Amino acid sequence: MSAIQARVEAALGRLLPAPDIVPQRLHQAMRYAALGGGKRVRPLLAFAAGDLATADASRVEIVACAVECIHAYSLVHDDLPCMDDDVLRRGRPTCHVEYDEATALLAGDSLQAVAFQLLAEHRLAGDAETQLEMLRILAAACGSRGMAGGQAIDLASVGKPLALTELEHMHIHKTGALIRASVALGARCGATLSIDELGQLDRYAKLVGLAFQVVDDVLDCEASTATLGKTAGKDAAANKPTYVSVLGVAGARAMADELRVDARKALSGFGAKAKRLAALADFIVLRKF
Numbered sequence: 470m471s472a473i474q475a476r477v478e479a480a481l482g483r484l485l486p487a488p489d490i491v492p493q494r495l496h497q498a499m500r501y502a503a504l505g506g507g508k509r510v511r512p513l514l515a516f517a518a519g520d521l522a523t524a525d526a527s528r529v530e531i532v533a534c535a536v537e538c539i540h541a542y543s544l545v546h547d548d549l550p551c552m553d554d555d556v557l558r559r560g561r562p563t564c565h566v567e568y569d570e571a572t573a574l575l576a577g578d579s580l581q582a583v584a585f586q587l588l589a590e591h592r593l594a595g596d597a598e599t600q601l602e603m604l605r606i607l608a609a610a611c612g613s614r615g616m617a618g619g620q621a622i623d624l625a626s627v628g629k630p631l632a633l634t635e636l637e638h639m640h641i642h643k644t645g646a647l648i649r650a651s652v653a654l655g656a657r658c659g660a661t662l663s664i665d666e667l668g669q670l671d672r673y674a675k676l677v678g679l680a681f682q683v684v685d686d687v688l689d690c691e692a693s694t695a696t697l698g699k700t701a702g703k704d705a706a707a708n709k710p711t712y713v714s715v716l717g718v719a720g721a722r723a724m725a726d727e728l729r730v731d732a733r734k735a736l737s738g739f740g741a742k743a744k745r746l747a748a749l750a751d752f753i754v755l756r757k758f
């Protein structure tokens with residue numbers, strides 16, 4: 470994991486505009502948001518899916534940077550005063566605190582654009598049709614029927630009790646869509662998989678995407694701000710519905726573990742080829758930050 474994290478850090482450092490290129494302040498803010506922190510869960514998933522499909526690592530590296538740029542953009546925008554209004558991210562001041570709101574907004578916009586530029590200008594798949602499909606997958610995952618839509622539902626649900634199915638719907642979009650895309654894109658960098666195999670991978674990705682959020686909710690109420698590098702206890706303070714508010718801590722932990730077991734089962738047809746994806750399901754559920 471640490472080798473891939475270092476590889477992604479170096480690749481992002483190379484692929485993002487240099488800090489001395491005009492407009493310097495915007496490029497510095499983009500680099501601030503994307504470099505020097507984070508678990509890199511989405512790139513790790515892309516590499517593990519690429520591994521399963523015996524993909525060329527130089528192709529997966531581009532996909533990993535693209536999904537991480539989208540993730541970094543979503544965090545910058547989520548932290549803005551008009552959304553979650555937070556001052557701490559990855560143990561540092563949030564982008565709008567370090568720079569200013571307008572620069573943070575533009576840095577998020579520009580990181581999103583970089584992601585699509587990367588997918589469009591590098592040869593990533595065996596044929597053009599698959600590469601176009603990759604662009605479509607990422608766009609769908611980011612938009613109003615994916616991550617941005619999930620965020621809209623999240624913002625609208627503050628202070629309202631949600632049923633478990635409504636909570637799942639929100640998180641499958643807000644957090645799950647990009648996680649699912651990370652697996653789908655990593656796999657498409659390699660040998661062509663059958664529809665059935667892609668379906669099994671997608672089932673795995675949906676399950677770990679949901680597990681990721683359930684654990685995020687547990688950590689928000691159990692871990693400290695110092696461990697998380699972001700403000701802990703925000704969900705309860707903001708009266709947000711979470712897996713913990715609906716199921717309690719023990720219930721949420723039990724749900725995360727069921728999802729982990731089911732995610733591993735979804736990989737059973739792949740045998741040893743899926744060992745990295747299986748290990749990541751464990752990491753996502755058993756992590757402490």
Ligand code: GRG
Pocket residue numbers: 506507508509510540542543544546547559616617620643644682685758
């Ligand atoms: C603004 C369009 C738009 C979307 C924002 C993903 C998201 C939607 C907001 C992030 C808010 C949040 C804390 C969501 C919970 C799950 C999550 C994405 C946590 C942060 O991701 P990690 O733990 O972060 O992968 P690191 O820092 O490790 O990269």
